Amino acid sequence: MAVYTNVDPDELAALVARYDIGTVVSCKGIAEGVENSNFLLETTGGRFILTLYEKRVKADDLPFFVDLLDHLARSGCAVPAMIHDREGAAIQRIAERAACIIQFLPGISLTHPTPRQCEAAGAALGEMHRALEHYPGARDNSMGHRHWRDIADATGDLDAVQEGLQAMVEEELAWLDARWPNDLPAHVIHADLFPDNVLMLGDRVTGLIDFYFAATDVRAYDVAITHAAWCFSDDGRHCDPTRAAALMHGYRSVVVLSEAEVAALPLLARGAALRFLLTRAHDWVHTPADALVTRKNPAPFLARLLRYRAPDAAGLFAA
Numbered sequence: 001m002a003v004y005t006n007v008d009p010d011e012l013a014a015l016v017a018r019y020d021i022g023t024v025v026s027c028k029g030i031a032e033g034v035e036n037s038n039f040l041l042e043t044t045g046g047r048f049i050l051t052l053y054e055k056r057v058k059a060d061d062l063p064f065f066v067d068l069l070d071h072l073a074r075s076g077c078a079v080p081a082m083i084h085d086r087e088g089a090a091i092q093r094i095a096e097r098a099a100c101i102i103q104f105l106p107g108i109s110l111t112h113p114t115p116r117q118c119e120a121a122g123a124a125l126g127e128m129h130r131a132l133e134h135y136p137g138a139r140d141n142s143m144g145h146r147h148w149r150d151i152a153d154a155t156g157d158l159d160a161v162q163e164g165l166q167a168m169v170e171e172e173l174a175w176l177d178a179r180w181p182n183d184l185p186a187h188v189i190h191a192d193l194f195p196d197n198v199l200m201l202g203d204r205v206t207g208l209i210d211f212y213f214a215a216t217d218v219r220a221y222d223v224a225i226t227h228a229a230w231c232f233s234d235d236g237r238h239c240d241p242t243r244a245a246a247l248m249h250g251y252r253s254v255v256v257l258s259e260a261e262v263a264a265l266p267l268l269a270r271g272a273a274l275r276f277l278l279t280r281a282h283d284w285v286h287t288p289a290d291a292l293v294t295r296k297n298p299a300p301f302l303a304r305l306l307r308y309r310a311p312d313a314a315g316l317f318a319a
């Protein structure tokens with residue numbers, strides 16, 4: 001249940017009065033999500049999302065996220081616009097938290113996407129990348145390749161998560177460190193485009209959301225993350241070739257990948273699987289069992305990593 005903070009009605013009315021969006025009709029907590037407190041805010045001017053930023057999103061990063069969403073919305077990408085108040089400010093304070101009012105977008109996030117939905121998601125990722133190719137904003141990827149060893153160390157004994165995991169992660173980190181590319185096209189990427197961060201109506205993408213891991217990194221790595229998130233069975237053991245081909249076809253209908261990028265995809269996907277394996281293992285160990293947040297199982301990302309290590313992995317990226 002991702003409503004960690006309650007909002008006082010008078011404080012909310014005072015916040016909404018700063019905007020040209022009418023007056024408050026209702027404000028209801030949204031259960032999905034784990035990072036922030038999200039509310040569906042209805043005013044006489046329409047529907048909005050009110051997000052209160054909890055621990056994980058740093059206040060210093062908020063101007064970057066606001067500028068990024070402003071840029072993508074202006075570029076015609078399907079992202080929710082940040083609403084600015086009469087003075088032009090998008091970042092506010094309420095209930096002692098930084099907060100933003102964000103455009104509400106229709107759509108549902110999927111759990112089991114079809115090939116056509118994978119194709120649409122791939123194309124939406126491509127359109128976002130096209131809009132970001134020359135975007136001047138930048139942010140260090142604190143979940144990127146250079147930080148994985150620290151995340152592994154901070155987790156503690158990985159064998160407590162699964163027997164043999166410590167040695168396997170050490171081996172994988174060394175393998176990736178020796179090969180990680182530093183000359184592929186890079187710009188700001190989403191870095192977490194899982195199905196729960198894409199709103200869809202039928203086969204149409206209505207919104208890419210949750211940009212709070214967005215950072216500067218290799219664009220083909222974003223493709224690899226999206227591949228890992230959209231094309232596997234729930235247990236991570238089986239990559240569906242039809243969904244994978246559809247995702248790649250959708251992306252490559254918008255962005256032309258170089259030969260070097262295509263060749264790097266299996267390696268980047270090993271990195272993507274390791275990133276989510278490590279962050280899930282870290283949270284698995286460090287989130288108290290009675291916390292409000294449901295911990296995500298690391299095992300399906302270990303299974304993906306093994307799949308991407310197989311000799312035929314390059315075939316999983318054919319369009």
Ligand SMILES: Nc1ncnc2c1ncn2[C@@H]1O[C@H](COP(=O)(O)OP(=O)(O)OP(=O)(O)O)[C@@H](O)[C@H]1O
Pocket residue numbers: 002030032033034035036037038049080102103104105106109196197207209210
């Ligand atoms: N702009 C939007 N329009 C409509 N619904 C939205 C919008 N933004 C968020 N939502 C809804 O709120 C839910 C939670 O949002 P989000 O995924 O951003 O949560 P979070 O806690 O910030 O992140 P995480 O997914 O990392 O836990 C989404 O699943 C979606 O249902």
Ligand SMILES: N[C@@H](CCO)C(=O)O
Pocket residue numbers: 192194213276279280296
């Ligand atoms: N999408 C991530 C969680 C938030 O980044 C995961 O499934 O592990």
